[in-house]
Amino acid sequence: MNDIICKQKSERDFLLLEWMRSYLPKDIITQVEQTMRASPDRITSAYEELLSGYGERIDDHLSVAATYDQGSYKGYVSALKIPFSSFCMHHLLPYSGTVDVVYRPNELILGLGKIARIIGTLSKRFQIQEHLAKEIAEGMDCLTKGCGTFVSISAVHCCVCNRGPLAHGSTNVVTYATGELAEVKSQAQLANVMIGK
Ligand SMILES: [Zn+2]
Numbered sequence: 001m002n003d004i005i006c007k008q009k010s011e012r013d014f015l016l017l018e019w020m021r022s023y024l025p026k027d028i029i030t031q032v033e034q035t036m037r038a039s040p041d042r043i044t045s046a047y048e049e050l051l052s053g054y055g056e057r058i059d060d061h062l063s064v065a066a067t068y069d070q071g072s073y074k075g076y077v078s079a080l081k082i083p084f085s086s087f088c089m090h091h092l093l094p095y096s097g098t099v100d101v102v103y104r105p106n107e108l109i110l111g112l113g114k115i116a117r118i119i120g121t122l123s124k125r126f127q128i129q130e131h132l133a134k135e136i137a138e139g140m141d142c143l144t145k146g147c148g149t150f151v152s153i154s155a156v157h158c159c160v161c162n163r164g165p166l167a168h169g170s171t172n173v174v175t176y177a178t179g180e181l182a183e184v185k186s187q188a189q190l191a192n193v194m195i196g197k
Contacts (some may be wrong), residue, residue, distance in 0.1 A: 058142070069107070070107050
């Protein structure tokens with residue numbers, strides 16, 4: 001069985017190479033092939049790691065740091081500038097940046113490190129930035145059963161900076177809010193006030 005798995009694993013990058021033959025010059029294909037022989041699953045292993053979120057669930061990260069009587073916690077909790085990387089679902093190219101999360105607890109407070117874990121699970125998938133923000137906010141609500149979540153994602157996209165518009169260094173910011181935090185008239189104002197930008 002292990003031999004079969006090893007054989008499949010060793011062939012994966014060469015299957016990828018077959019696809020690349022359709023548009024890469026022959027001499028480049030030869031060079032790529034030579035580097036693949038030294039480590040025949042390097043590329044596909046890298047993609048497995050970058051897309052590892054498909055093998056995880058956000059409730060794997062449920063860890064309660066504190067509990068309160070319902071509605072008795074009157075403040076907000078934030079986790080800011082959490083680095084992430086993901087893949088644009090439109091172009092299958094990477095984008096990366098930081099995520100700011102603010103939520104209003106109800107009965108429980110999530111372990112702070114778990115917020116970064118949730119972002120890691122949801123971002124290591126093919127995602128458009130807008131949907132990633134929505135999934136993080138709704139995932140936080142689901143785990144904390146809180147009163148609302150505000151998410152702001154700032155990212156630099158390979159598909160915007162390195163092809164097409166060639167807008168090198170440009171940043172895309174997306175926000176999403178739920179519950180009480182969605183009732184705030186201006187989400188931009190919420191970002192400025194609550195995140196201190
Ligand atoms: Zn894209």
